[in-house]
Amino acid sequence: MKISSRVESLPPYLFVEVSRRVSRKKAQGEKIIDFGIGDPDIPTPPHIIERLREECLNPQNHRYPETSGLLKFRRAISDWYFRRFGVSLNPEKEVLPLLGSKEGIGHLSFCFIDPGDIALIPDPGYPVYAGSTLLCGGKSFPLPLREENGFLPLLEEIPLPVASRAKLLWLNYPNNPTGASADMDFFERVVSFARRHDLVVCHDAAYTEVYFDNYRPPSLMQVTGAKEVGVEFHSLSKTYNMTGWRVGMAVGNPEIIDALFRFKSNLDSGVPQAIQYAAIEALSGPQDSIVQHNLIYQKRRDKLVYALNEVGLEAKSPSASFYVWAKVPSPFLSGEFAHRLLNDVGVVVTPGRGYGQYGEGYIRLSLTIPDEELDEGINRIRMWHS
Numbered sequence: 389m390k391i392s393s394r395v396e397s398l399p400p401y402l403f404v405e406v407s408r409r410v411s412r413k414k415a416q417g418e419k420i421i422d423f424g425i426g427d428p429d430i431p432t433p434p435h436i437i438e439r440l441r442e443e444c445l446n447p448q449n450h451r452y453p454e455t456s457g458l459l460k461f462r463r464a465i466s467d468w469y470f471r472r473f474g475v476s477l478n479p480e481k482e483v484l485p486l487l488g489s490k491e492g493i494g495h496l497s498f499c500f501i502d503p504g505d506i507a508l509i510p511d512p513g514y515p516v517y518a519g520s521t522l523l524c525g526g527k528s529f530p531l532p533l534r535e536e537n538g539f540l541p542l543l544e545e546i547p548l549p550v551a552s553r554a555k556l557l558w559l560n561y562p563n564n565p566t567g568a569s570a571d572m573d574f575f576e577r578v579v580s581f582a583r584r585h586d587l588v589v590c591h592d593a594a595y596t597e598v599y600f601d602n603y604r605p606p607s608l609m610q611v612t613g614a615k616e617v618g619v620e621f622h623s624l625s626k627t628y629n630m631t632g633w634r635v636g637m638a639v640g641n642p643e644i645i646d647a648l649f650r651f652k653s654n655l656d657s658g659v660p661q662a663i664q665y666a667a668i669e670a671l672s673g674p675q676d677s678i679v680q681h682n683l684i685y686q687k688r689r690d691k692l693v694y695a696l697n698e699v700g701l702e703a704k705s706p707s708a709s710f711y712v713w714a715k716v717p718s719p720f721l722s723g724e725f726a727h728r729l730l731n732d733v734g735v736v737v738t739p740g741r742g743y744g745q746y747g748e749g750y751i752r753l754s755l756t757i758p759d760e761e762l763d764e765g766i767n768r769i770r771m772w773h774s
């Protein structure tokens with residue numbers, strides 16, 4: 389049997405490695421405190437589950453869905469976008485439901501990247517941008533996200549021959565893993581850069597609804613002309629604690645949406661209908677759970693950021709996303725530091741190097757951990773450090 393060189397060339401998916409190590413430890417009876425994966429610990433709000441339960445009982449929802457999704461669902465997405473961002477979307481042409489945004493992000497590369505093509509990819513960044521580029525035979529050109537630039541890429545640093553050859557520009561704000569946010573001024577510069585270089589902009593906006601204090605993250609689609617150059621990926625995963633239901637959406641440029649639809653229709657049969665109805669309920673029903681959950685994350689953020697700085701793991705307080713990006717004390721490398729924390733005190737953090745070369749020197753801690761475990765994790769880090 390010969391596995392394709394595409395698959396052989398893939399590095400192991402970051403979290404698969406981490407969860408294997410954690411499972412080994414757990415099997416040995418150790419109580420592990422897991423600041424690793426960003427997967428909300430709080431359940432999906434009850435009204436959404438209730439709608440899902442009802443729709444599961446309807447035999448019409450037991451059949452194949454359409455790849456394009458129910459028009460009702462696409463309308464609920466465009467209405468939500470209008471209420472939240474003031475952005476108008478045509479539900480017939482500018483909205484496509486996804487089996488979670490990861491699926492759409494991965495498949496979008498196949499719509500634009502031919503072998504040898506370049507994708508501009510934030511580094512550190514969510515691993516799917518680089519992974520899917522590799523699967524298409526493309527080349528990732530890393531855009532360093534540096535602290536001194538607020539973890540925004542410097543577009544003017546991209547060499548001209550690279551910018552003019554590149555097909556895709558990936559962005560993600562609020563950002564995983566750095567917790568950084570982008571403002572409208574940055575998005576405006578992105579749109580004019582994309583126009584100049586004929587680039588497709590893919591903005592991954594999975595975390596716009598996890599925000600703190602008085603901050604409200606913007607959408608790329610709020611920029612005039614954004615729809616001419618790009619799409620935005622969104623997800624119900626983090627907004628409504630629905631990671632397990634696998635539902636998200638791509639919105640924006642109709643040609644890009646159509647390309648993704650054509651690709652997907654050859655591979656999948658759409659989001660199960662009962663889940664589409666649950667998603668309609670989530671987007672159109674009461675939104676107070678978002679506020680409640682963000683208050684929980686905010687308290688955790690404040691506690692964790694304070695404790696990390698106290699022990700010398702310098703960390704800024706993110707204004708959105710549920711990630712804290714902390715500096716690793718020298719002379720440690722991030723992998724070694726994460727390994728030591730797990731081995732010595734049973735605390736899982738994600739090494740920044742796993743998100744790219746410019747992630748070295750940092751670790752990521754997720755706030756999706758129950759309060760008592762967060763406290764226990766903080767105690768263990770304090771103990772380990774003293």
Ligand SMILES: Cc1ncc(COP(=O)(O)O)c(C=O)c1O
Nearest residue numbers: 488489490514564594623625636
């Ligand atoms: C930046 C980013 N984008 C997209 C996703 C995928 O989310 P989902 O596929 O659950 O919508 C994640 C998940 O962690 C993420 O961190």
